[in-house]
Amino acid sequence: MENLLQKLREKGYKMTPQRRAVVTALLECGEFPSAQTILEHVKHTLPDVSLDTIYRNLALLVELGLVQEIHLRGRESNVFELTVTHHHHLVCLSCGKTLCLDHCPIDHRDVAKAAKQGFEIVSHSLEFYGYCRTCRIAG
Numbered sequence: 001m002e003n004l005l006q007k008l009r010e011k012g013y014k015m016t017p018q019r020r021a022v023v024t025a026l027l028e029c030g031e032f033p034s035a036q037t038i039l040e041h042v043k044h045t046l047p048d049v050s051l052d053t054i055y056r057n058l059a060l061l062v063e064l065g066l067v068q069e070i071h072l073r074g075r076e077s078n079v080f081e082l083t084v085t086h087h088h089h090l091v092c093l094s095c096g097k098t099l100c101l102d103h104c105p106i107d108h109r110d111v112a113k114a115a116k117q118g119f120e121i122v123s124h125s126l127e128f129y130g131y132c133r134t135c136r137i138a139g
């Protein structure tokens with residue numbers, strides 16, 4: 001939480017009650033909560049908060065690299081994870097199970113070369129889709 005506060009401050013953002021509640025929800029909801037799950041959790045402390053507010057705060061935290069958004073293809077909503085160290089995910093297309101990879105397979109020099117037309121990259125997202133062990137056995 002301290003580290004996060006510091007990063008927000010560095011970028012000129014304040015830790016508002018909503019932001020704090022969203023971060024707390026991410027810490028307490030267990031693995032990979034959706035925005036809806038985060039909303040339910042935040043409502044314990046901020047009963048008037050809307051899903052829209054949750055999305056806006058999540059979007060900012062993602063933009064700042066403090067939270068990772070994981071795109072679950074073919075599912076209603078994406079899920080979120082606090083970024084401790086930057087990494088990527090394996091997503092099961094059948095059950096939605098999400099697993100963390102322990103590193104980033106992207107070569108940043110290649111990306112920089114590809115994007116040299118005056119484009120400043122601030123973040124990237126990358127998911128690997130397939131079928132988890134359980135679904136492979138069942139299928």
Ligand SMILES: [Zn+2]
Pocket residue numbers: 092093094095096097131132133134135136
């Ligand atoms: Zn699965």
Ligand SMILES: [Zn+2]
Pocket residue numbers: 081087088089099100101
């Ligand atoms: Zn992860």
Ligand SMILES: [Zn+2]
Pocket residue numbers: 086087088104105106124126
């Ligand atoms: Zn990466």
